[in-house]
Amino acid sequence: MSTTTRTNTTVQVYQLFIGATPEQIWDAITKPEFTVQYFHGVHIEFTPEERLSRYQDGSEGRQSVAEWRPPHRLVHEWLSDYDPELAAEEPSRVTWEIEAQEDGVSKLTVTHDQLEGAPKTAASVSGEGWMGVLSGLKTLVETGKPLGR
């Protein structure tokens, strides 16, 4: 079998192990001084109610937070407001789950779902998109340095 394109990407799951505590990972996800170093240069700031993205060009995007349970579970709305074509699609949902494992390692699972009304967003974040962000997050938390610098 040599299928090269994914047909169903309305639910995407990414899981990885990170050598850090759940608290450290939670901070890296929710505080802008960390996100700017691995999330395409975007300052992302969370409150229990809202996810505020500040882009390099000065524009902003706001999405609602549905669940806020530090440092284990965060659920928020996703709208690709960095791209007008993607932003015209329906909002989807991102769930972050952080579980402590043995020896100071944590398991991070990111589920991006409810993508039925956002096929272009689904294709754009699929695979390399989320994996690039998550490798950057892992490197930053484990080494204190952004990926590839």
Next chain:
Amino acid sequence: MDDDAVFKALADSSRRLLLDLLFERDGRTLTELDAELEMTRFGVMKHLKVLEEAGLVVSRKQGREKLHFLNPVPIRQIHDRWIDKYTEQRVSALLDLKNELEETA
């Protein structure tokens, strides 16, 4: 990540087929996957367990059903750790050869 578990999980054609099936359409139940393989349900279950333990498959309960999702991260990590390293060396070896040939020419 446990490299051994990932390589071991990938070293079986039925398990690679299961990954390809999930790549094609993610979030399937055991019954759906079972229908695609010429194997007992128990056999498919065993293979899924190996894939889950290696982190290549993540399962989710949805109502009464258990759905299986492909987790592409360990394969990407294997790629970064093994493939990049050796292909980079190959390229730099070719560049060395080119420099040497050009110098002697």
